[in-house]
Amino acid sequence: MLKPVRLGLVGLNFGATVCRELTGNPALPVRLTTVCDMDAARAQERAAEFGVPYTTSLDQLLDDPAIDAIGLYTGPNGRANLIRRIIRAGKHVMTTKPFERDADEALRVLHEARDLGKVVHLNSPNPRPIAEMVYIKEWISSGAIGRPTVAQASTWVYYGATPPDGSWYDDPQLCPVAPIFRIGIYCVNSFLSIFGEPATVQVTHSRVETKRPTPDNASLTIAFKSGAIANILASFVAASTHDRYRGGTVIGGTKGMIFHGIGPAAREGEAGPNLILSSEDRIESHVITGHSGEYDWEFFAQRVRGEVDHDVTTPEEVAAAIRVVAAMSEAERTGKTVACE
Numbered sequence: 256m257l258k259p260v261r262l263g264l265v266g267l268n269f270g271a272t273v274c275r276e277l278t279g280n281p282a283l284p285v286r287l288t289t290v291c292d293m294d295a296a297r298a299q300e301r302a303a304e305f306g307v308p309y310t311t312s313l314d315q316l317l318d319d320p321a322i323d324a325i326g327l328y329t330g331p332n333g334r335a336n337l338i339r340r341i342i343r344a345g346k347h348v349m350t351t352k353p354f355e356r357d358a359d360e361a362l363r364v365l366h367e368a369r370d371l372g373k374v375v376h377l378n379s380p381n382p383r384p385i386a387e388m389v390y391i392k393e394w395i396s397s398g399a400i401g402r403p404t405v406a407q408a409s410t411w412v413y414y415g416a417t418p419p420d421g422s423w424y425d426d427p428q429l430c431p432v433a434p435i436f437r438i439g440i441y442c443v444n445s446f447l448s449i450f451g452e453p454a455t456v457q458v459t460h461s462r463v464e465t466k467r468p469t470p471d472n473a474s475l476t477i478a479f480k481s482g483a484i485a486n487i488l489a490s491f492v493a494a495s496t497h498d499r500y501r502g503g504t505v506i507g508g509t510k511g512m513i514f515h516g517i518g519p520a521a522r523e524g525e526a527g528p529n530l531i532l533s534s535e536d537r538i539e540s541h542v543i544t545g546h547s548g549e550y551d552w553e554f555f556a557q558r559v560r561g562e563v564d565h566d567v568t569t570p571e572e573v574a575a576a577i578r579v580v581a582a583m584s585e586a587e588r589t590g591k592t593v594a595c596e
C-alpha cells in the first residue's frame with residue numbers, strides 16, 4: 256500500500272466531523288496525525304477522542320516535518336492568509352467551503368500554491384467534478400438538452416430556534432444570506448460551472464424561527480450573461496430528520512431537462528435512479544451515491560504524491576463563486592439587484 260498523506264487538522268468544531276471521517280475509515284489514503292485548535296480545552300478533548308496529540312498553535316504543525324498536509328477547518332474569513340502561511344511552510348492544504356470572502360485574495364493564494372507546487376483542495380467547488388456533474392456536463396456538452404436556459408435547486412435542514420452565540424454565523428458581513436452561504440453554496444458552485452459567467456444576483460430572505468440576527472430562509476437568483484437564470488432556495492426551517500441536508504435540482508434546456516435528487520429520500524438513490532436526463536431522443540437515468548460537499552481524499556492524495564499534475568477546476572472558477580457571494584452580500588444589505596464584478 257502507498258504511504259498515506261500525514262495530515263494535521265486545524266479547527267475542531269466542524270473539523271471534528273472530518274476527523275471522525277478520517278479515523279473511521281482506515282482505507283482512506285490520508286492519516287490524521289495531530290489536531291489543533293486555539294481553544295485548548297477543545298483541542299485536548301478531540302485529541303483524546305481521536306487518539307492523537309494536540310497543539311494550540313498552527314506554527315507548531317508547520318514546523319513538524321512528519322506532517323505533509325494541513326486540514327484547515329477554521330471559518331472562511333481570512334482563510335487565504337492562513338493558506339499562504341501553510342504553503343510557504345511547504346505543506347499541502349485540504350480545506351472547506353466557502354473558500355474565502357475575498358475573491359482577489361483567493362486567486363492570489365491559489366496561483367502562489369500552483370507556483371510553489373503545493374496542492375490546495377476544498378470540497379466545493381471540488382478540484383475534479385463530482386459524480387453527478389460528470390454526467391450533467393457530458394449531457395450538456397453533447398447537446399442532449401440543447402441550450403441550457405434555466406435551473407432551480409433547493410437545499411434544506413431544520414435547525415429551529417438557534418440562539419446567537421457570537422460566532423461568524425451571527426454576522427451578516429461574515430456570513431451573508433446565511434442559508435445560501437452555509438448550505439446553498441454547493442448549488443452556486445454547480446450552477447457557475449454549468450452556466451458560465453454570472454451577470455447579476457437578487458436575494459430574498461426571512462427569519463422564521465432563528466434567534467440569530469442572520470436569516471434562516473433564503474432564495475438567491477443568479478442571471479447569467481448567456482441569458483440563463485438559476486434560482487437556489489436554501490432553508491434552515493424545512494425538512495424532517497430523514498431529509499436533513501437533502502434537496503433537489505432541475506436544469507432545463509431548449510431540448511430537454513435534467514432532474515437530480517428530486518423528492519423525499521431520492522438523493523442517495525434509495526427510491527431508484529436519482530439523476531435523470533429527459534431529452535428529445537431518450538430518457539437516461541443513474542443512481543448517484545454520495546453528495547456534493549464530500550472531501551475527495553483519493554484525488555488529494557494522488558495530487559500530493561504527484562501522480563496527477565493538475566486539478567480540473569481552475570483558481571478562476573473558485574474565485575468566480577466568491578464574486579457571486581460578494582454580490583449576494585451587497586444584495587442582502589441593499590435589497591437591490593447587484594451586478595457580479
Ligand SMILES: NC(=O)c1ccc[n+]([C@@H]2O[C@H](COP(=O)([O-])OP(=O)(O)OC[C@H]3O[C@@H](n4cnc5c(N)ncnc54)[C@H](O)[C@@H]3O)[C@@H](O)[C@H]2O)c1
Nearest residue numbers: 266267268269270292293294328329330331351352353548
Ligand atoms: N459539510 C461541510 O463541509 C461543512 C459543514 C459545516 C461547516 N463547514 C465549514 O467549516 C468551516 C468551519 O466551520 P465551524 O462551524 O466549525 O466554524 P467555527 O468558527 O465554529 O469553528 C472554527 C474553529 O477553528 C478554531 N480556530 C480558528 N482559527 C484558528 C487558528 N488560527 N488556529 C487554531 N484554531 C483556530 C476556533 O477556535 C474554532 O474551534 C467553515 O468554513 C464552514 O463553512 C463545512
